[in-house]
Each structure stands twice: as structure tokens, then as C-alpha cells.
Amino acid sequence: MSILVNEDTKVLVQGITGGFGGRHAGLSLDYGTALVAGVTPGKGGQSFEHGDHKVPVFDTVGQAVAETGATASAIFVPPPFAADAILEAVDAGVDLVVAITEGIPVMDMMRVKEIMKGSKTRLIGPNCPGVVTPGTGPDSTGGCRIGIAPGYIHKKGNVGIVSRSGTLTYEAVWQVTQLGYGQSTCVGIGGDPINGTSHLDVLKLFNDDPETEAIIMIGEIGGSAEEEAAAWAKEHCKKPIAGFIAGATAPPGRRMGHAGAIVSGGQGTAEAKKAAMNDAGIVVAETPSEMGQALLKAWGK
Amino acid sequence: MNIHEYQAKELFDRFDVPSPRGKMAETAEEAKAAAEEIAADLLVVKAQVHAGGRGKGTFKNGFEGGVHLVKSADEIGEIAGKMIGQTLVTKQTGEEGRLVRKVMVADAVEIEHEYYLALLMDRETSRPVIVASTEGGMDIEEVAENSPEKILRQLIHPLAGLQGYEIRTLTAGLGFKGAAAKQFGKLLKNLYKLFITLDCDMVEINPLVETKDGQVLALDAKFGFDDNALYRHPEVEAYRDTEEEDPREVAAAEFDLNYIGLDGNIACLVNGAGLAMATMDAIKFAGGDPANFLDVGGGATKEQVKGAFNIIQSDPKVEAILINIFGGIMDCNVIAEGVVAAVQETGLKLPLVVRLEGNNVAAGRETLNASGLAITGADDLADAAKKAVASV
Numbered sequence: 001m002s003i004l005v006n007e008d009t010k011v012l013v014q015g016i017t018g019g020f021g022g023r024h025a026g027l028s029l030d031y032g033t034a035l036v037a038g039v040t041p042g043k044g045g046q047s048f049e050h051g052d053h054k055v056p057v058f059d060t061v062g063q064a065v066a067e068t069g070a071t072a073s074a075i076f077v078p079p080p081f082a083a084d085a086i087l088e089a090v091d092a093g094v095d096l097v098v099a100i101t102e103g104i105p106v107m108d109m110m111r112v113k114e115i116m117k118g119s120k121t122r123l124i125g126p127n128c129p130g131v132v133t134p135g136t137g138p139d140s141t142g143g144c145r146i147g148i149a150p151g152y153i154h155k156k157g158n159v160g161i162v163s164r165s166g167t168l169t170y171e172a173v174w175q176v177t178q179l180g181y182g183q184s185t186c187v188g189i190g191g192d193p194i195n196g197t198s199h200l201d202v203l204k205l206f207n208d209d210p211e212t213e214a215i216i217m218i219g220e221i222g223g224s225a226e227e228e229a230a231a232w233a234k235e236h237c238k239k240p241i242a243g244f245i246a247g248a249t250a251p252p253g254r255r256m257g258h259a260g261a262i263v264s265g266g267q268g269t270a271e272a273k274k275a276a277m278n279d280a281g282i283v284v285a286e287t288p289s290e291m292g293q294a295l296l297k298a299w300g301k
Numbered sequence: 302m303n304i305h306e307y308q309a310k311e312l313f314d315r316f317d318v319p320s321p322r323g324k325m326a327e328t329a330e331e332a333k334a335a336a337e338e339i340a341a342d343l344l345v346v347k348a349q350v351h352a353g354g355r356g357k358g359t360f361k362n363g364f365e366g367g368v369h370l371v372k373s374a375d376e377i378g379e380i381a382g383k384m385i386g387q388t389l390v391t392k393q394t395g396e397e398g399r400l401v402r403k404v405m406v407a408d409a410v411e412i413e414h415e416y417y418l419a420l421l422m423d424r425e426t427s428r429p430v431i432v433a434s435t436e437g438g439m440d441i442e443e444v445a446e447n448s449p450e451k452i453l454r455q456l457i458h459p460l461a462g463l464q465g466y467e468i469r470t471l472t473a474g475l476g477f478k479g480a481a482a483k484q485f486g487k488l489l490k491n492l493y494k495l496f497i498t499l500d501c502d503m504v505e506i507n508p509l510v511e512t513k514d515g516q517v518l519a520l521d522a523k524f525g526f527d528d529n530a531l532y533r534h535p536e537v538e539a540y541r542d543t544e545e546e547d548p549r550e551v552a553a554a555e556f557d558l559n560y561i562g563l564d565g566n567i568a569c570l571v572n573g574a575g576l577a578m579a580t581m582d583a584i585k586f587a588g589g590d591p592a593n594f595l596d597v598g599g600g601a602t603k604e605q606v607k608g609a610f611n612i613i614q615s616d617p618k619v620e621a622i623l624i625n626i627f628g629g630i631m632d633c634n635v636i637a638e639g640v641v642a643a644v645q646e647t648g649l650k651l652p653l654v655v656r657l658e659g660n661n662v663a664a665g666r667e668t669l670n671a672s673g674l675a676i677t678g679a680d681d682l683a684d685a686a687k688k689a690v691a692s693v
Contacts, residue, residue, distance in 0.1 A: 020600075027630070079529060105530035106422055107500050113427045114459045129629075148599065150629035150660060165575020166599065170629045171682075174658070191574060194427045220575055223424045246578035249563075249585045250594070257559040257574025257596040259529060260424070265442055270582075287586055288579045289683040 001211040002133040002185045003160065003202070004096060004124070005072060005144040012037040012070040012094075014077055014085045016048050016057060021076030024100075024148050026050040028074075031151040032135055032142040037064035039073075061085075061092040072096040074130065074146045082126065083108035090121045098146045099126035099196070106259070109194040116196070123196025127258065129166035129188035132173075140182075149173075149186065157182020159295065160206035160239075162199055163218035164191050164258065168246060168288055172216050175292030181301075184212040191258025193222065199229035207237050214240045214299040216291060217282065221247030222261045222268040227276040234280035241282045242294035245273045302526050303351045304540045307405045309522045312537075316495040318488055320519040323407030325349070326381060332406050333378030336371075341408040344371050348384045350391075350399040351545040358391035360384065361398060367391065370409050377406055399545065410518060415508035416475055417441050418489070418519075420496040422503075423456060429496065431455040431463075431489070433471050437508035463493040477517070484517040492519075499537055500530030549593070549612055556608035558597055565590025566620040567689050568613040570606070572597050572631055580625045583682050589690035592619045599631055606639025607646070614647055621652045623689040625682055626659070633657045633665030641672045649674055652692035656685035 005011075011028070015021035016038025029035050029050050037056055038048045044059030058064040061073065073094050077085040082101040089097045104126050116123060124131060130147015134140035134154035145151050153170055155177040163169040169188050176183060187202050189195055199217055206212045215237075219226035226245065233241055248270035250256045252263040263269050277284050285294035295301075304312075307325035314320075322339050326332035336344050348355055348367035355367035364383045371377050381404045390398035415437030423430040433453045436444045445452050453474045455467050468486045477485045488509075496504050503525035510520045531538045543551045553560030559574060563581075567589045571577035574596045581591040593616070597609055613622055626636045636657065656679040657665045669676050677692070679685035 024630075080532065103529045105500055105533075106502060106527045107497065107530065110422070110427055110429075110459045148630060153629070153659070163575070165573060167571075167573025167576035167627045167629065168579060170627050170659070171576065174627070193422065193424050218575070220578060244579070246575045246582060249581045249591055250578055251561070251563065254561050254594075255528075256561065256578050256594055259527075261574060261578065287583045287683045287686070288576065289583070289681040 001209055003205040003209050003212070004131050004185060004187065005133050005146060007032065007133070007135055007142060007144055008034060009072050009144050010034050010036045010068060010070045011072045011074060011144070011146055012039060012061065012064045012068065013074045014039045014061065014089065015075065016040060016055070017043055018076055022048065024076065025055070027151065028145045029053045030141070031145040032137060033145050036068040037070050039064050061088045061094070065092045065094060070094065072098065072146060075099040075101055075126070077101060079103040079105070083112050086112050086123065087115060090116055090119050094121060096122050096124065097196070098124045098128070098130050100128060100130060100147050102127040104192070106194055109192065113194055113196065124187065125190040125195060127192045128190030129169055131185065131187050133185045134183055147188065149188070153177060154186065155182035158184055158211060158213040159216060160184050160209065160212040161186040161216045162202040162206070163188055164220050164260070165218060165246065168218050168244070171288050172218060172291045176216070176295065179292050179296065184209060191260050193260035198225045200225065200232050203229050203233055203237060207239060212239065214295060216295055217241055217243045219243065219245045219273055220258065220261050221250055221256065221263050221270050224268065226273040230276040230280040230282060233282065240298035240300070242285065242291060242298040243277045243282045244285045244288055244291050244294070245270045245277070302528065302531070302541055303545065304524050305349045305351065305403070305542065306347065306521070307349060307403065308540045309524055312495060312499070312524070313519055313522070317491045318495060318519055319484070319517065321408040321410050323405055325403050325405050327403050328385065329378045329382035332381030332404055333374050335406040336374035336377035339406065339408050342372070343409040344377055345369065345407050345409040346371060346377050346380050347405045347407070348389050348401040349403040349405055350389055350394070350401060351542070352391050352393040352399055354391035354393050355389065358389045361388040361390065367401070402544070410510065410516070411513040413511045413513045415510050417444070417507050418509045419503065419505040420492060420501070426456055428459055429457045431457065431471060433475055435475055437510070441507065457493070462497070463490060480515055481511055481517055488517055488519070499534055500527045501525060502527050549616060552612050553595070553609070556605050558595060558605060558609050560612065561594040563591050563593050564618070565592045566618055566693060567623060568592040568616065568619040568621070569623045569625060570595050570597060570609050570613060571625045572599060572601065572627065576625065576627060580623065580682060583686035584623065584689065587683070587686040587690040589686070589693070592616060601631065601635065603635055603639040603642060606636055607643040610640055610643035611647060614650065619651060620693040621654070621689045623685055624653070624655045625685055626657050628657070628659035628662065630660060632660055633662045634668055637665040637668035641668060641674065644672070644674055652689070653677065654679055654685050654689040654692065656680070656682060
């Protein structure tokens with residue numbers, strides 16, 4: 001088991017013929033992901049070739065789903081067209097949309113989120129590194145990689161990781177792997193102020209996943225999603241959690257790289273988030289170098 | 302991105318959000334002409350800089366105050382002459398102050414009552430929210446703290462937009478009656494349109510005033526725009542005044558780098574926003590002070606790394622540099638080559654601590670070693686931060 005995706009998940013990539021989308025589609029194929037289709041309007045009938053792989057390209061997500069049975073879509077479409085691409089995937093009925101695109105206007109995401117209410121599709125991101133469920137092959141190949149995370153740092157195991165930041169996720173994954181443990185699934189939920197899936201949503205999924213034994217939750221300044229997740233975990237989470245919050249030294253009122261990473265009007269501070277996590281019994285690492293150790297402490301290993 | 306007061310007035314005029322009659326002037330003569338055109342009994346002249354505390358500020362030429370109430374056009378010209386081309390120091394500018402290039406001349410309306418009105422994006426609900434209060438002209442966070450019952454909040458449906466009953470609820474809540482109620486309703490409707498159309502993430506009017514002659518006007522406003530949406534609002538982007546921004550940040554923007562200048566002495570260069578924040582935190586945790594936030598991104602080129610390194614090295618406050626890279630997909634060697642190229646051009650004047658991990662890390666370390674540069678290696682971020690702090 002794992003959450004969201006596994007080695008059998010059929011994945012399509014919207015924006016597969018772009019440089020960025022194509023590069024990562026290739027890396028996902030190398031990882032063993034069941035990447036069955038690409039979508040680029042106007043390029044239907046062509047194919048995306050990578051090594052021995054030949055992936056058919058369609059004009060629309062609807063065609064790609066009908067022809068290949070894909071149930072998950074990765075969005076690598078440029079920001080002005082990304083909201084439209086997400087809604088196209090939702091309309092085509094895929095279960096999971098992972099939006100990698102950075103720089104989508106907030107108003108666009110506000111409308112997407114409202115339109116998606118009540119739909120069966122789950123959105124991860126945008127502005128996120130994606131989702132990885134490691135496999136059992138060398139360098140964790142044979143799993144499912146949707147997005148831009150480096151596959152080789154993973155190892156199949158029992159730690160679930162959820163984070164707003166890409167590189168901090170990789171730090172956590174790498175430390176867990178170096179310590180001899182592995183990951184059930186790693187989920188980057190993205191650094192934007194409006195996203196499809198929250199820390200809390202992912203904690204609930206990990207809590208219900210029999211393969212996940214312990215959790216690392218990585219947050220950063222801005223919003224209150226970490227506090228909400230911690231409050232829920234205090235009452236309901238059966239599994240040990242370690243955490244880290246970035247941005248304690250960030251000046252108020254400034255956006256720290258991620259559109260959502262901002263302390264405004266005294267809200268969204270690292271102190272408040274760490275306090276909420278401590279209150280929930282989450283072991284909070286003081287620096288990212290200690291995330292692995294914090295996990296072991298929480299997990300009793 | 303911040304905009305000037307006169308630019309905010311231009312946006313208000315465009316969307317028919319009433320504000321006091323006013324005009325921007327770049328010379329004393331223009332200011333005098335503007336005053337004659339406005340022809341009010343009492344006028345106000347305000348220095349245009351992106352910093353608060355103007356009224357209590359002092360110019361470096363000794364002239365007191367960046368905001369003045371004046372009765373005649375001649376006086377306006379005289380005072381504008383003392384402001385334009387001079388440097389204004391306020392509690393927000395730091396001692397270096399800001400050069401005043403423009404002033405705004407406006408009708409100094411007589412205020413009956415001050416209100417607070419703001420439109421923001423509410424993250425918890427992913428909806429726009431209107432925040433309003435009868436306690437205008439004060440720090441709204443204090444009002445929220447001391448008398449939360451005086452803060453009205455109205456969430457707006459993202460697809461339906463602002464409804465009539467929502468306007469009526471706020472109008473009644475603020476106690477507007479008769480003609481003023483009608484004026485407030487129209488102002489709010491137009492302000493919402495402005496907020497949505499221009500992809501704002503905040504418009505704050507503090508104060509919104511009812512004048513003694515019964516007008517409802519936006520007196521002072523603060524705008525925040527969604528940087529990600531500026532591509533579809535070139536007219537807003539044209540408002541950017543790089544003279545008002547940190548020159549380090551302006552230089553970084555040219556290289557498409559995420560850079561924010563801080564006051565410490567240990568510079569950092571990192572890939573990824575989360576890791577860049579965490580690196581600043583680690584420097585602080587090790588007893589030092591970060592000089593900046595700098596995220597070179599996941600796909601940085603050698604030129605970007607070189608540009609970033611030069612910006613860091615040109616900052617006189619910086620006494621040590623910490624490079625922290627977790628190369629997931631990013632090739633560690635690209636970072637290493639960028640650093641070496643920058644140093645070969647400008648020379649390494651400061652202690653440099655490098656922590657490289659991840660993709661192609663062996664080649665990256667080899668590039669740094671072969672360069673013969675005096676670089677301190679580190680095992681992990683905590684170790685790197687300790688070494689950087691110890692080096693100053």
C-alpha cells in the first residue's frame with residue numbers, strides 16, 4: 001500500500017512536448033512510472049519518445065483518458081494556461097491532478113478550487129514537486145514518480161512525508177534513506193497560498209494507510225494549514241509525527257520565494273506553527289539537518 | 302510590488318472609486334499649477350515615497366515633514382520646492398532616507414468620520430474577504446485585538462462575486478445612512494471590481510472617510526498585487542518604481558533570482574525557497590544573522606549562480622558566504638562552476654562555506670577543489686551554518 005499513487009497508476013502528462021515537461025516525463029519513465037499518455041493541444045497523433053519508450057500524444061485529456069485509461073495527470077503547462085489545463089483534467093474525470101506549474105495567478109486558483117468542489121478529482125499543488133511512491137528496484141525504481149523530485153534519493157519503506165517545499169522534501173527523504181529507512185509515499189503539496197490538498201488531507205491519508213508507520217510533516221511560514229493539521233493530529237493521528245517549520249527569521253510582510261510564504265498581520269509565524277506542533281506531541285526539528293533524528297525520536301527507533 | 306499614492310489615485314479614478322481631487326507634480330511650478338486647478342480652501346502636499354511615517358519625517362536639508370496642509374497655491378509651490386529633489390528620512394526609510402522625485406497635491410477634505418475598509422484573499426477559505434470597521438485611521442490589528450466586535454468580515458463567493466445583500470449588510474454594519482449609504486455601496490462595488498480585475502491580493506483603505514459635506518472618499522490606500530498575474534496587467538507593472546526598491550533586489554530580479562535583502566552579515570545562496578528559509582534559520586540558530594534570502598531555483602544556470610554570487614559579494618555588510626545546495630535534479634557541478642566563474646572574475650574576498658549534496662555531487666566537489674579557492678566544506682546544513690558563523 002501507499003497513498004495516492006502506486007506502480008500501477010496510469011499517468012498522463014499535460015505539456016509533455018515542452019522542455020521541462022518532456023525532461024521530467026523521461027525521468028518518470030526511467031523510474032518505472034506507468035506513463036501512458038501525453039497531451040499537447042495541436043500535437044495529437046505524435047509520440048513522445050524516450051529510450052525504448054514511445055508514449056502517444058493526444059490533443060485533449062478526454063481523448064488520452066479514453067484511449068489509455070490514465071487516472072492521474074501531471075500538469076507542466078505554463079502559468080497562463082495552467083488553470084485551464086487543471087480543469088480539463090478534472091472534466092476528463094481523472095482521480096488525481098498533480099500541478100507542478102509555478103506562478104499560477106491566485107485568482108485563477110481561487111476559481112479552480114471553487115469549481116472543483118464536489119468533484120471526485122483530487123488536486124495536489126500547484127507549485128509543487130509532485131508525488132513519489134518508491135519502488136523496490138535499484139535506486140527505488142519500479143515505483144510511481146509524478147513531478148520533478150529526484151527518484152534515486154528514495155527507498156521503499158514506511159515513512160510518509162508531506163511538505164510545502166521541494167528541496168526540504170528531498171532533504172527529509174535523503175535523511176530517511178541514509179538512516180536505512182524508506183518512504184511509503186512523499187507528497188509535495190506546494191508553496192502557493194491556494195492549493196488543492198492540505199497538510200491535513202495528507203495526514204489523514206497517511207493515518208489510514210497500513211504501510212505508513214511514521215510521518216514527517218514539513219511546513220513553512222504563511223497561512224494556518226500546519227496549525228490545523230497539528231490540531232487534528234493531536235486528537236486523531238495514530239502514528240508518530242516529526243516536523244519542521246521553515247522561516248522563523250523571515251521578515252514580516254515579505255514573500256519568501258513561495259507565493260504563500262508570508263507573515264502578514266502577525267499571522268502565519270513559524271513560532272505559532274511550532275507551538276501548535278509541540279502541543280500535538282509532534283517532535284519538531286530545529287534545523288532541517290535534524291529531521292531524520294527527530295523522526296527516529298518520534299518513532300522510538 | 303508597491304505603488305505610489307498618486308498611482309493608487311489613478312487606479313481609483315479608473316474604476317470610479319471616489320477619492321479627494323488631486324494631482325501629481327514633479328516640479329514646484331507643476332505643484333502650484335495643480336493647486337490652482339484643484340482650487341480648494343485647504344490643500345495638502347505629500348512627498349511620494351514608498352515608506353510610511355512621512356508626516357513626521359525630516360528632509361536632509363532640514364525641512365520638517367513630508368506632508369503639509371497649506372491654504373494657497375503659492376505656498377504649495379514653495380513647499381513642493383523644498384521637497385522635490387531632497388531626501389526624506391522617516392522611521393521606515395532607515396537613515397539613508399529616500400529621494401523625493403514627485404509630490405502629490407490634493408484637496409484636504411474636512412473629515413466627519415474615519416472608517417477602515419479592505420479587500421483581501423482569505424487563505425483559509427480560498428475566497429476574497431471584505432474587512433470593514435467604524436474604527437478607521439488607526440492600526441487595524443490593534444482594533445482587532447482590543448475590540449474584535451468592531452471588525453466586520455464578509456466572505457465573497459469566488460464565482461458569484463459581490464452580492465447586493467452583502468453590500469447592504471456592510472453598509473448597515475458601518476452605520477451609513479441616506480446619501481452616504483448609497484455612495485458607500487457604489488464605492489464598495491467598484492472597489493471589488495478593481496480588486497478582481499487587477500488581480501490584487503490586497504487593497505486597504507485606511508481611512509475611508511465621510512466628509513463634513515457628505516462625501517464618502519478613499520483617503521489613503523495600500524495596494525498589494527499578485528506578482529504571478531502581472532503579466533496580464535502591463536499597466537500595473539509599469540507602476541513599478543525600482544528607485545524605491547533595494548538595489549540588491551533590483552539586480553537580483555535581472556537574473557530572475559528570488560532575493561530579499563536583510564540586515565545580517567552572513568550571506569546565503571540556496572536552491573529552493575523552503576531550503577533557503579531554513580538556511581537563514583540555521584544561521585540564526587548557530588548564533589549569526591543572515592544577510593539575505595536567496596533562492597536560485599531548481600533549474601539555475603551558471604550565469605544565474607554567477608550573478609547571485611556577485612550580488613552577495615557587492616553587499617558591504619556581508620562578512621561570510623554560505624552556499625547550501627541540495628541538488629535533486631539540479632546538477633551540483635553547475636553550482637560549483639558558477640561559483641568558480643564568479644570568483645575568478647571578482648576574486649574571493651570573504652570566507653566561503655559550501656555544503657553540496659545530491660546529484661553529481663562528486664564532480665561539484667572536484668570542481669571546487671581543483672579551483673584552488675579557499676573554500677570550507679561542510680557535512681550538512683547545521684555544520685555549514687556553524688562554520689559560517691565561526692568564520693566572521
